[in-house]
Amino acid sequence: MGIDFTSIMRNKTAYLSMKEIQTMLDYCFNNDRVRDYMLILTLARTGRRVTEIVGEKPYTRKVGLRPCDIHPDGLIEFDILKKNPIKQKTNSGIKRNKEYLTKTRIKKMPKRKLQPTDNQYINILKKYIKAHNITPKQRIFPITRRRVNHILEQISNKTHINRSKGKIHAHMFRHSLAINLLKDNPNDASIIKQIQQLLDHSKIDVTYHYAQFTPEDKRKSLNKLFNKQ
Numbered sequence: 001m002g003i004d005f006t007s008i009m010r011n012k013t014a015y016l017s018m019k020e021i022q023t024m025l026d027y028c029f030n031n032d033r034v035r036d037y038m039l040i041l042t043l044a045r046t047g048r049r050v051t052e053i054v055g056e057k058p059y060t061r062k063v064g065l066r067p068c069d070i071h072p073d074g075l076i077e078f079d080i081l082k083k084n085p086i087k088q089k090t091n092s093g094i095k096r097n098k099e100y101l102t103k104t105r106i107k108k109m110p111k112r113k114l115q116p117t118d119n120q121y122i123n124i125l126k127k128y129i130k131a132h133n134i135t136p137k138q139r140i141f142p143i144t145r146r147r148v149n150h151i152l153e154q155i156s157n158k159t160h161i162n163r164s165k166g167k168i169h170a171h172m173f174r175h176s177l178a179i180n181l182l183k184d185n186p187n188d189a190s191i192i193k194q195i196q197q198l199l200d201h202s203k204i205d206v207t208y209h210y211a212q213f214t215p216e217d218k219r220k221s222l223n224k225l226f227n228k229q
Contacts, residue, residue: 014175052065181195
């Protein structure tokens with residue numbers, strides 16, 4: 001029996017198994033929902049936030065994913081959303097008020113950054129772009145964040161993939177990438193650092209929320225190590 005990583009999540013329902021993701025993909029494929037297939041595949045394979053994929057109005061700074069963002073080496077350039085550094089004082093030394101600091105703390109701004117993904121996804125994405133004549137600077141998914149979550153809710157209802165707490169939403173795929181990578185690499189000491197870099201967590205403590213193990217998990221690891229002797 002494998003490790004149940006859902007037990008360590010803050011919200012235990014905010015996770016989709018590889019089987020559940022594949023079920024949603026199969027539904028889209030069988031019902032000729034090509035765009036929705038690519039949308040789910042992109043969420044699942046990149047681990048990016050939905051705004052980083054579809055952009056955000058007025059689509060001038062947060063433009064989303066475009067063909068021109070795909071580099072020849074397979075890396076994809078995203079507008080990664082990062083929190084602004086908080087400056088307690090202005091350049092002239094005047095202390096900022098509490099309201100300004102609160103707004104600045106929660107506001108995230110895009111920063112261009114290259115991110116890797118798997119070769120299969122890149123090939124499928126390029127075929128999709130070519131088949132739909134998407135020009136280099138057009139958005140690949142010209143829909144809103146709200147529309148994305150509506151699509152996911154609809155598909156999850158059709159495939160009977162539901163959660164007792166809340167609806168299926170885009171950010172669950174980001175959590176799922178981390179959990180599924182851990183499940184597939186339980187004995188790889190470097191995987192936590194890789195996940196931190198893939199998801200752009202500023203602190204590895206955030207990533208460690210995905211990697212807490214039960215006493216039984218640790219016992220099995222010890223048995224595996226010493227039974228080799």
